[in-house]
Amino acid sequence: MIHLIGRFFGFLRARPLSPTEQDEVACILSPPLRRLFYRQCFQDQRHAFDVARRVGDHPELWEAALLHDVGKSEVRLGAFGRSWATLWGATSLPVWGRWRTYLMHASRGADLLERHGAGCSTILFTRHHPGPPPRGFDPASWDVLAHADES
Numbered sequence: 001m002i003h004l005i006g007r008f009f010g011f012l013r014a015r016p017l018s019p020t021e022q023d024e025v026a027c028i029l030s031p032p033l034r035r036l037f038y039r040q041c042f043q044d045q046r047h048a049f050d051v052a053r054r055v056g057d058h059p060e061l062w063e064a065a066l067l068h069d070v071g072k073s074e075v076r077l078g079a080f081g082r083s084w085a086t087l088w089g090a091t092s093l094p095v096w097g098r099w100r101t102y103l104m105h106a107s108r109g110a111d112l113l114e115r116h117g118a119g120c121s122t123i124l125f126t127r128h129h130p131g132p133p134p135r136g137f138d139p140a141s142w143d144v145l146a147h148a149d150e151s
């Protein structure tokens, strides 16, 4: 719950990437993946960039950090809509429409990334976060990404 509150206020106070930060993104992502990155609203770009910063000395994880929430770009929901959808998703009640699309962002994002040539770690982290690492994914690397995403 505290994590959710942090996300809520993080979304509200996010600022767009600066030109220097955009240059950093350009150094990490191929042109097709860069286009996916910029499909995200600026708040999600900021979150992804901050996750990449927290990943720090693990450049092999930067792509996953920048793109792990790209599935959220398939639905436009504000801070309140996202929070309500997440809370609703924690129940066993049925969900439709934009909330359903939002709650499926992990698998939708992973499918998008597969189609655009992302790396295996990026696709796997996107598909399986925030759960445990899938078989074949280095648990230490998973922890780095997961911790950076939750901070």
Ligand SMILES: [Fe+2]
Pocket: 047, 068, 069, 149
């Ligand atoms: Fe995230």
